[in-house]
Amino acid sequence: MVEYQGKAAFGGIAIGKIVEMGKKEAVVRRWHIEDPVQEVERFHRAKETAAGQLQELYEKAQREVGAASAAIFEVHQMMLEDLDYIDSVVNIIETQEVNAEYAVSMTGDNFAEIFAAMDDAYMQARSADVKDISARIVRILAGKDTAEKSDEAGILVADDLAPSETVQLDKTKVYAFVTRFGSTNSHTAILARTMNIPALVMTPVPEGTAGKTAIADGFAGKLIVEPDEKTLEFYRARQQEEIEKRRLLAELKGKPTVTKSGRSVKLYANIGGVGDIGAALQNDAEGIGLFRSEFLYLQSDTYPTEEEQQKVYRQVAEMMAGKKVIIRTLDIGADKQIGYFNLDREENPAMGYRAIRICLTREEVFRTQLRALYRASAYGSISVMIPMITSLWEIRKVKEIVAKVQQELAEQGITCGNVELGVMIETPAAVMIADELAQEVDFFSIGTNDLTQYTLAIDRQNEKLNPFFDAHHPAVLRMIEMTVKSAHKAGIWVGICGELGADTELTETFVRMGVDELSVSPALLLPVKEKIIGCE
Amino acid sequence: MLSFTYTITDEMGIHARPAGLLVKKVKELDSKVTIRRGEASAEGTRLMAIMAMGIKCKDEVSIEVEGGDEEASLAAMKAFFEENL
Structure with a gap:
């Protein structure tokens, strides 16, 4: 097995025999x-x-x-x-x-x-x-009509390919382009991209490899000649994933997320920063179902200012161009420590001083974020979602603060958009009083990670507890169902933004329960979409 | 002879395709066109010479027209640069 490191010109995995294009x-x-x-x-x-x-x-x-x-x-x-x-x-x-x-x-x-x-x-x-x-x-x-052509299928290795040669090749027979020279700027590289064929340039592979089995890794820019069985196995699996991804993309992109019986389910993306928006849009996200605002606090040495926050929220709203963007307010605690918050160490941080509990006791931190959010709402469709709610008074208090912020902004002559306010349902307490909470807000989003851990009293980080853990535990599924019922009874919509939302074994169950929205990580959007479209 | 200066705004500069279009346009005119940047210059009908000048975004070039209907040629060149470069 020999590896030749070149430069990646277009991503993708190809496995096959090397076909050498003769020196032209x-x-x-x-x-x-x-x-x-x-x-x-x-x-x-x-x-x-x-x-x-x-x-x-x-x-x-x-x-x-x-x-x-x-x-x-x-x-x-x-x-x-x-x-x-x-x-x-x-x-x-x-x-x-x-x-x-x-x-x-x-x-x-x-x-x-x-x-x-x-x-x-x-x-x-x-x-x-x-x-x-x-x-x-x-x-x-010289009386020759066309360039030398190879009819063999495989990974094409050549010194360089002229654009005319590239376009004349039979696409179905070229698994990958590998050139010894050339550049990522060359037309061959550009054509490879439009033809969707993995391509490597500047790869120092010697002559005389024709006929040998090889792997072209268009992501890492590597050509592996005569790979061992283990490497082959690894790349076969990756190739399969790639093929699956492309198939989904080709089949599903642009298709509405509607079940066979015509019920539409909103399919949104979970993102942790502005950088994830590209992947979300590429995979057809209809909105952002969970934008974790923590990164703003985590990447800073001091409390991010209203201005700094507003800029980021505005950017996300604008990039999503009118599609819904649900931003979760600060969700940190003793498990996600941030130095300048000066939080005490706790015995049991999961059940400790975190999220909305911090926001309601340090109102100035919360107000800064709310002001930034409402100001940014003028530039798109922003919704605000409050995490870790357990009691009715908490959401009423939040609404009081929101009303004050809105009034302040109005007095300052700052226009805001129409902002939906929702709560995350992630504690059993919230599920049990969901009917009352639903009277106070515009939507629910079920955070299944915490809901599962609090319902089953199982810490997911503790491996010893694995035999006791069941991701599909009926208690959790009933909690979800209760929440959906309470929401619909009050006439508000309800989504799922935790990991379970992307669990395709449960998609059908959720659709049947009447869940209105699923929010999943960008890479899982299309697999979930396929599942929804297949539901009755 | 008439001339005007122009600052390239196309991010790629005068790359292959616009250079080709430029040559095509110049050939339609009855004036001799010269593209100049500092010391270097190329005749407007010479594609590879123009490309070889490697004119990049934000470069200031001057375009000279000579002979024929100079006013019409100048206007045509101005329009071309503004639209394509």
Whole structure:
């Protein structure tokens, strides 16, 4: 087993035999010609043929990989018409009285060198384009119609691939592109991306590997030749995951999350920071069901200011462009220590001074966050969710503070959006009084991690308790069902944002219970969506 | 001869495709067009020479037109740069 580290140009895993693309730069012979005029004529005819071929390639690329990627062949056509290029070829033929093949090849090399020497990665990559059009004319002059092609299926290894070669390849036979040279900026890399084929560049794999089994890891930029059984097994599993992910994406992206009987379930994403939004949107999140605001506090050495917080909340709201963003207020405690909060050590932090209990005793911290949230609400659809509620008075107190904050903002002439206020149902106490809580708020979101731990009195971190732990314990499922019933009776919606929400074994159960929304981590959005669509 | 200066706003600078479009446009005009940046210059009909200038975003270039209907050519070039670069 030998590993060759290159540079990743497009992610993906390919396993298969190596197919080597022969060196295409055959030596171009130079010979004396008697009639330069006729030779120039021969060059012009070859150039016309080349232009025609490029037009065909342009059209093929436009159909198969889209207009943006096809544009390179338009550029090739223009390069072919470049006056300096033509002048140079004609000049070499006329003054040296040599064959057109040689003149074209020399000219191509000279221009390629100019681009290769530029201090701009994009322009450097253009040198391959000049070589590509020159090689095409030389081939036509030599009476060969097309570039060398391989019909074998496998991982394609080559020095470099010209864009025209890349687009002419039979996509179903190329598992991955691996080039010894090239760059992540090259058109081959760009085409690989649009063709969805893993690609590696600058990979120092020696010649003579043809026919050997290999793994191309387009994420790590690695080519592993003759992998051992263990490595193969590992990559087969990863490849399977990848295939599954892509299948889901292709099948489900853009589809509404609706059961067979037409009931729609909102599918939202859990995120821990602005950086997760990309993944959420890519996987079709219809909103953010849980935005953990803790990171703002954790990454800071002192209390984040209203301004700092407002900026982040606003950014999330704007990036989600009007889709719902549910932000959970501060949820820290003795288990998630933050120095400047100066929290005492506790015997039993899970049941200690945390979350809303801190917010209600240190009102100024809470008010700062609420002000930031309500100010940001003018820029999108923000909802506020309160964690660790156990008593009715707590939510009433929260509402009092919210009302004061809103009044203050109004007095300052600051406009706010329409903010839904909800509570997290994550204690058995909250479940038992859910009917009363539902009278006070706009929605519930069930935090199954804490609800499970408090219901079963089992600490998930304690491995010794594993035999006693049952993620699907009927007590927990009944708690969820009770909560849903209480919510619906009061006419508010209810979602699940804990880990159970992403448990596809339970999706059908939740749909049947009438859960209105599921919020899961971005990577699990599509598997859950598939499950929901399959429900009656 | 007429000329104007222009600061490139396209993030990629004058890369291959706009350079190609520029050449196409220049060939439609009846004036000689020169692209200049500092000491370096290229004729507006010469694609690779323009590309080889490596003109980047925020670079200031001057565009000169000479001969033919200079006013019309200048206007056409101005419109082209503003729209594409």
